Amino acid sequence: MVRVLGRVTSINVRKVLWALDEIGEPYLREDWGLPGRDPKVPEFLALNPNGQVPVLIEDDGSVLWESNGLLVYLAQTRGALLPEDRRALGLALQWLGWQASELNPSWGYVVPGLLRRMPGYDDPDKIAEAIGRWTGTMGILERELEKGRPFLAGEVFSVADIAVGLSCHRWFKTPFEKREFLAVREYYERLRGREAGARWMPEDYG
Structure with missing residues (x-):
């Protein structure tokens, strides 16, 4: 059985778990990642020298990492x-x-500051600047979704919807006053209507 190493509060781990659930493939998950199990130890670094989750281990022992690459590999x-x-x-x-390349980096200061409440991410000017950048990036997604396709690739749900859907979840769960993007909201609720989408975009964490 395939193994997934990583904590479920990681958006990148949830990408892989959501994909496996959509495919209907059973898996074992091992809890790795701070604040629980440090991935910088030699045991984990031997699997992923970056010391980051997720890591996927196939039945034959082959090891792969990088969440979006894993989505394509699984597909x-x-x-x-x-x-x-x-x-x-x-x-x-x-x-x-x-x-x-674009959406993920845009929340780099906001999520640690407002969602995670991490020390060192409390500069109000930097938070405001980052919110503006994140809002602009979400505006790109809004304009795309206003074209009326149910999913990003058209009529077919794909790995792109998993990655972007989880990013939308993070947007809605991070506490700040947001511009209303109606198409993004409808898309997000559509994805949460899927069984695996609801499972991996829960109410209690982003």
């Missing part, structure tokens, strides 16, 4: 969660890459 090896149409496939991969 390709399990024959699910990526569209067959080439243009739709391109859209799915486009938005998956955008989540990592």
Whole structure:
């Protein structure tokens, strides 16, 4: 049985768990990641030299890491969660890459400061600047979703929706006054209507 190493409060771990649930593949999860089990120890670094979760270990012992890469790997090896149409496939991969390169970095100061309450992330000017940047990035997503497609690649739910959906969950769960993005809200609720979506975008953490 495939093993997933990582804590469920990690958005990147939840990407992999959501994908496995959508595929219907059983797995074992081992709790790794601060504040519980430090991934910087030699045992974990031998699996992922970056000391970050998630790590996926296949039945044959092969080890892979990096959450969005794992989403594509699972989709390709399990024959699910990526569209067959080439243009739709391109859209799915486009938005998956955008989540990592544009959307994810935009919350880099806000989430530690307002959601995690971490020391050192309490500068009000930096928080305001970061909120503006995050809001602008979410505005890009809003304009895309206003085109009326149910999912980012079109009619088919894909790994892009897992990554971006979890990012939307983080947006709604981080406490600050937000601009109302109606299309994003409808998209988010659509994803939470899926059994695995509801499981991995819970009310109690973002």
